[in-house]
Amino acid sequence: MGQPTLKKTFYSPESQLRQPSILIREMLSDLFASRGLAWRLFVRNISAQYRQSILGYLWAFLPPLFSMAIWVLLNSQKIINIDDPGMPYPLFVLTGTVLWQTFVDAINSPLKLVTESKEMLAKINFPREALILAGLLEVIFNFFIRILLLVAIFVWYRTPVTGTAGLAFLGVLVLIVLGLMIGILLTPLGVLYNDVGRTIAIFTQFWFFLTPVIYPMPKEGIVALIVQYNPVTPVLVSVREWLILGSSSQLMGFCVVSFVSVGFLLLGWVLYRIAMPHLIARISA
Amino acid sequence: MSDEVLIKVDNVSKKFCRTLKRSLWYGIQDVTSEILCRQGGQDELRPGEFWATNDVSFELRRGECLGLIGRNGAGKTTLLRMLNGLIKPDKGQIEMCGRVGSLIALGAGFNPVLTGRENIYVNGSVLGLRKREIDSKLEEIIDFAEIEEFVDSPVQTYSSGMQVRLGFAVATALEPDVLLLDEVLAVGDAAFRNKCYNRIGERRKKTGVILVSHNMDQVGQFCNRVVVLSRGKSIFDGDSVGGIGAYGNLSTCDDDSDVQVFENIKFPIFNVKIKLAESRVMYGEEVKFRIDIYSEQVVSKTTLKIVFYDQQHHPCMEWNSAKVGCETSLKKGKNTFQIDLGPMIVKTGKYRLSVVLNDEFDIAMLVWSYKKHEIFIDGITNSGPTMVLNSNLKRCTDKNT
Structure with missing residues (x-):
């Protein structure tokens, strides 16, 4: 007969952490299996998102553009007093806000996708990694749209492309990983309690002002201290400097944040997997 | 009929909580104790909890169709969701063989803004089909769902019946080893329902089917075995005639308050x-x-x-x-x-x-x-027609030949 032996699946109350080798193997195979689905979900989300809208893809540009306009206006009128960042201020602010927006997108992405897909999660068994991957693709896609904005302003100020622009892309990836790591760690709690989502929204606004997005690194004071220990600082500053100046003043911090982010992202992934069946039992009860 | 066991359920239990706030808090506790690999405590009920599924065991072989019946809230859906791996059992073990197709939800993952065709691809990949597989089955799916003219319009313009048809067509195109069906055929018009049952009948030879239904005629017609659940417990496991009888007794013991009198x-x-x-x-x-x-x-x-x-x-x-x-x-x-x-x-x-x-x-x-x-x-339970005709049969001898 030669029928292929069927894949067996076991479900039991035992913790998945007790058999780490199986857990890791399943994580990898599910990640692999979720590619196609992640792509479909991504295409679905993007096309659905822009289909019922007149401005369409412009929505990816508008927030950083308006944000830049406000800060440039406030700064030019001397309403706020910002140190000279060593480059044209609009260029400085726009790269900063584009990077910041990408970081915030990455934080929000896992929780947003899981919440939107609650119904599907409760009723269909599919590789859960697909949601995270689809979110990641969306964040990257939106970033690439915003790159057009950066290209435009670079051309406007006739700023030459530095040799470290490639490193800047790596830096953006780290920025996304950092955001995704925070997002995925908060997702299990956020699915159960929507306080988490609200807190993220408020907290990221605070965080914006404590990160050198619209101002250069402060030299002294409490803010300087906070900014220094803010994990986003070295990444964002490095990317901007690689892009415009050609060298980073925060290389050490960048490396540390990169390793920590990747490590915690993997932990977050394990947590996400373990938590999912428990969350589904609660959200659909 | 093959004797291959496709599903093995061993003393499986699952608890649920009645109040939402508590339920969420227990959810956090469960996640934490799994992360810390803390064993035990799963056997006991915390305040406000009850056993939604309590110590259920059975096996399902290829070619069998098992009817899972019981009153509302008897734990049927919970059991199916555990079989599908959506939620973890609190006690016991489940072993599933091969590809599992479930119709616990028809049309889940439909995005109202996208067209039927786009949704077929999204849905198909959610259920584990590859793009090439979906391509080759697209015609069949559209045919079966009877939505030829509408396949390129957004799903939000579909009637609910059309959505159900599309969902069923996509799900059965998967050709699974195990098929879990949860009351999904209660919707849709009679002609389509028959079509669905014919399709399940075709698949049945190659699969093991679990059917949750409140319609005893359907259960009697399709299932060769029945498990009756009552308050999470399995109170009957055997042939469909006995099972439907046990379910009938259940209904008389309990007070059905939904009947207007x-x-x-x-x-x-x-x-x-x-x-x-x-x-x-x-x-x-x-x-x-x-x-x-x-x-x-x-x-x-x-x-x-x-x-x-x-x-x-x-x-x-x-x-x-x-x-x-x-x-x-x-x-x-x-x-x-x-x-x-x-x-x-x-x-x-x-x-x-x-x-x-x-x-x-x-x-x-x-x-x-x-x-x-x-x-x-x-008396002896019959699951079939309402009335039995006690007429006689006479052999006619044709003298002309």
């Missing part, structure tokens, strides 16, 4: 007493019926009707005094009628009775007792 009387009637000789008779026994009607004045002509409702609340039998030519005029005071309904050669189970007494013009209902009385026909 009332008794109305109108002038000149001021009192009525309806009495069944037996509330439980054996299959084939006679049902006798007595009714006392107290009238304040003479009514020259009335019509008395007795209607039997089956468990699906369909009126399935009627006795009508006018049609059998019985005289039912009322005199002042007490009128007693005895009605002999004859032998009950009908499907066993519970029937509800409604008694109506119409006035001489057969318009106003002087007495209307709706489903107030019930009768249980006991």
Whole structure:
């Protein structure tokens, strides 16, 4: 007969952490299996998102553009007093806000996708990694749209492309990983309690002002201290400097944040997997 | 039929919590204790919890169709969701073999803004189909769902029936080893439902099917085995005839509060007493019926009707005094009628009775007792038709050849 032996699946109350080798193997195979689905979900989300809208893809540009306009206006009128960042201020602010927006997108992405897909999660068994991957693709896609904005302003100020622009892309990836790591760690709690989502929204606004997005690194004071220990600082500053100046003043911090982010992202992934069946039992009860 | 075991459920239990706030908090506790690999504590109920599925065991082989029946909230869906790996059991173990197709939710993952075609791709990949597989099945899916003209319009313009059809078509295109079906066919028109059942029938030879349904006729027709759940516990596992009987008994023990019951009387009637000789008779026994009607004045002509409702609340039998030519005029005071309904050669189970007494013009209902009385026909359970015809068969000899 030669029928292929069927894949067996076991479900039991035992913790998945007790058999780490199986857990890791399943994580990898599910990640692999979720590619196609992640792509479909991504295409679905993007096309659905822009289909019922007149401005369409412009929505990816508008927030950083308006944000830049406000800060440039406030700064030019001397309403706020910002140190000279060593480059044209609009260029400085726009790269900063584009990077910041990408970081915030990455934080929000896992929780947003899981919440939107609650119904599907409760009723269909599919590789859960697909949601995270689809979110990641969306964040990257939106970033690439915003790159057009950066290209435009670079051309406007006739700023030459530095040799470290490639490193800047790596830096953006780290920025996304950092955001995704925070997002995925908060997702299990956020699915159960929507306080988490609200807190993220408020907290990221605070965080914006404590990160050198619209101002250069402060030299002294409490803010300087906070900014220094803010994990986003070295990444964002490095990317901007690689892009415009050609060298980073925060290389050490960048490396540390990169390793920590990747490590915690993997932990977050394990947590996400373990938590999912428990969350589904609660959200659909 | 192959003897290959596809599903093995060993003493599986799952607890749920009644209040949402507590439930969420327990969710956090469960996640934490799994991360810390903390063993134990899963066997005990915390305050507010109950066993949604309690110590259930069974096996399913290829080619079998298992009917999972029970009242609402008996734990059927919880069990299916554990089989599908959506939620973890709190006790016991489940072993599943091969690809599992589930129709726990039809059309989940439909995005209303996208077209039917786009949604087929999204849905197909959610259910584990590759793009090439979906390409090759696209025509079949569209054909089966009968949505040719609409396949390129957004799903939000579809009727709910169309969405269900599309969902079913996509899900069964998966050709799974195990098929889990949760009451999904309660929707949709009769023609499409039949089509679905035919398709399940085709698949059944190669798969093991678990069917959750409240329609005992369907269960009797499709399932060769039945597991009856009551309050999370499996109270019966065996052939479908016995299972449906056990389910029927379950319904009579419990009070079905969803049935609307009332008794109305109108002038000149001021009192009525309806009495069944037996509330439980054996299959084939006679049902006798007595009714006392107290009238304040003479009514020259009335019509008395007795209607039997089956468990699906369909009126399935009627006795009508006018049609059998019985005289039912009322005199002042007490009128007693005895009605002999004859032998009950009908499907066993519970029937509800409604008694109506119409006035001489057969318009106003002087007495209307709706489903107030019930009768249980006991005996060998048959899951099939409502009535059995006890006619004779004669062999005809054709002398011309």
